[in-house]
Amino acid sequence: xxxxIAELHHVALRIAPGPDASAAALxxxxxxxxxxxxxxxxxxxxxxxxxxAGAYAQIHLVPGVPKPAHATGEMDLGAPHIACAVTSIDxxxxxxxxxxxxxxxxxxxxxxxxxxxxxxxxAGNLVELHELGTCxxxxxxxxxxxxxxxxxxxxxxxxxxxxxxxxxxxxxxxVPLLNEYFSMLSSVxxxxxxxxxxxxGDGLMAGFGLPRPADDASGRAVSAARGMIAxxxxxxxxWKTRLGIDTGIGIGINAxxxxxxxxxxxxxxxxxxxxxxxNVAARLVQRARAGEALFSLSVKQSLDPVPTGIVxxxxxxxxxxxxxxxxxxxxxxxxxxxxTVAA
Numbered sequence: 291x292x293x294x295i296a297e298l299h300h301v302a303l304r305i306a307p308g309p310d311a312s313a314a315a316l317x318x319x320x321x322x323x324x325x326x327x328x329x330x331x332x333x334x335x336x337x338x339x340x341x342x343a344g345a346y347a348q349i350h351l352v353p354g355v356p357k358p359a360h361a362t363g364e365m366d367l368g369a370p371h372i373a374c375a376v377t378s379i380d381x382x383x384x385x386x387x388x389x390x391x392x393x394x395x396x397x398x399x400x401x402x403x404x405x406x407x408x409x410x411x412x413a414g415n416l417v418e419l420h421e422l423g424t425c426x427x428x429x430x431x432x433x434x435x436x437x438x439x440x441x442x443x444x445x446x447x448x449x450x451x452x453x454x455x456x457x458x459x460x461x462x463x464x465v466p467l468l469n470e471y472f473s474m475l476s477s478v479x480x481x482x483x484x485x486x487x488x489x490x491g492d493g494l495m496a497g498f499g500l501p502r503p504a505d506d507a508s509g510r511a512v513s514a515a516r517g518m519i520a521x522x523x524x525x526x527x528x529w530k531t532r533l534g535i536d537t538g539i540g541i542g543i544n545a546x547x548x549x550x551x552x553x554x555x556x557x558x559x560x561x562x563x564x565x566x567x568x569n570v571a572a573r574l575v576q577r578a579r580a581g582e583a584l585f586s587l588s589v590k591q592s593l594d595p596v597p598t599g600i601v602x603x604x605x606x607x608x609x610x611x612x613x614x615x616x617x618x619x620x621x622x623x624x625x626x627x628x629x630t631v632a633a
Contacts, residue, residue, distance in 0.1 A: 375420060
């Protein structure tokens, strides 16, 4: 019998102790690599930070000074290592015993019945094993759900006039512009406590208070929209100067119940948001002018206090709905009408 490794779940990396080193590491993984921190579930002070690396793995940043094995006689469990999930920790432990591989057992860190096995490969690299379902490295495990209905706020951002730009420029010139654009949107989303769920074409979908509840989710989304419009204004001015192109950004926001979880083929699921709340937000972004953020009555009712600069607009009849939807916008002096698609 051999060990039955099911998945690679995390890679642990050592960082220097202290808040400055931790902040520098977070800036690198958040801003350079564009990865999200798992703020919700890594709540042990002094024990590091978890970085979500897609739906199926994490990077664990562990602060501290390496402990020489000869000084303690024990493995340094905070040392850099890889962690794999096995189908049965009992079978894994029995197999290590059969193979006479020395290991250390850690009990109870991931639940009452859980245990982890640590051992070294021939080069001295540390390996961790734990049983499937007893860790929080995957998106499904972090949320404890396959799909679930939760309340939150959904934001869509979409570029205006970019189709014409893409027709004029070579693909090699378009990609850097999109990278700048999505980096700015992702950074603003993180700054306001949101989560990016999807990026495609020139559009982004983000959730606030999703997948976990958050105070003032709608307020965070509206503030993020302001930041996105301001950030895009700087990008657009630079692109106008360098490339002579005119672009804008439109935003749609809606609040309510959504389904959050894995959707799609079993071999390649997508962790995303679906439901009527999402659909309305998507319709609103289609109707938003460049430099404009449209949001629904449910968002306005959630704002406390209601920020200045909110303007009520005539109700809209959105595609797929028979009744008009009450909408509002944040007034912006940069609004330009690139709107050509009916919602």
